[in-house]
Amino acid sequence: MPATTRIAMIGYGAIGMEIAGALARLGEAGNPVATLVRPGRQAPRGVHDVEALIAARPDVVIECAGHQAVRDYVPALLDAGIDCIVSSIGVLADPEMSGALAAAERDGGGQLLLPAGAIAGLDGLVAAALAGIDTVTYTSYKPPYAWRGTLAETVIDLDDPASEQIFFEGSARDAAAQYPKNANVSVAVGLAGIGIDRTRVRLVSSRAVGDPMGVIEAEGAFGRFRFDILALASRSNPKTSALTGYSLLQCARLGIGLPLAHLGMDHPTGRSYDSWSEDQ
Known part of the structure; x- marks a missing residue:
């Protein structure tokens, strides 16, 4: 990335607002260079179609x-x-889209990027995959x-005192x-492992x-590890972690x-996301 990265965003909900606020606190007044939102919705340097987003000449889009x-x-x-950092990584579960x-x-x-800081332990999982992993559970x-x-309401009684x-x-x-709004992390773990x-x-x-807690467990030729991640929920959206926006932003900035x-x-048991799409 250049010294001053030109950052654009798609969406201005809880995560987008968190990112915009962080950029303001960092004194990066020029960012975001554009924010793609629906017509009628206000956002920093708002645009309403992908052509206008491209015309803003971002280095990376979140x-x-x-x-x-x-x-x-x-x-x-x-x-x-244009490089794109994707928070909705679960979309890659669809072979046609991938x-x-x-x-x-x-x-x-352009490169499709997974934010390395989105889930603690992803870098270790990538390394373990090269050594050889037998099982991963999230x-x-x-x-x-x-x-x-979510569909959970049809499977269990969420008011049950259990x-x-x-x-x-x-x-x-x-x-x-x-569970597309809740299981993006599981796809990220799968892609890394x-x-x-x-x-x-x-x-x-x-x-x-x-608050949300995720546990990643892996075992294989490398040994075994377990990561517990307790991330405070976003104040405006309890389905996502408050850390999500910051991981996306640091991925773009750094x-x-x-x-x-x-x-x-690069390892015998792994598959690239595009190779999955080719044999479905």
């Missing part, structure tokens, strides 16, 4: 608007040679209210498909936590994202 925003805008940005993004990278030269614990508005209820066990791909189909996920409604095209390509 997506913080959901899976549909990735589908609608990120391929065009990559094709224009293929479109990989093709846009190859054709345009468990997401959230208080009952954080699961409202201290803990497991309502999903399966692959990271299935977790992302069924042994793939989203082999990564096991457990989703838990827990009265023992007041140029420390993990290029998704290269994850999983």
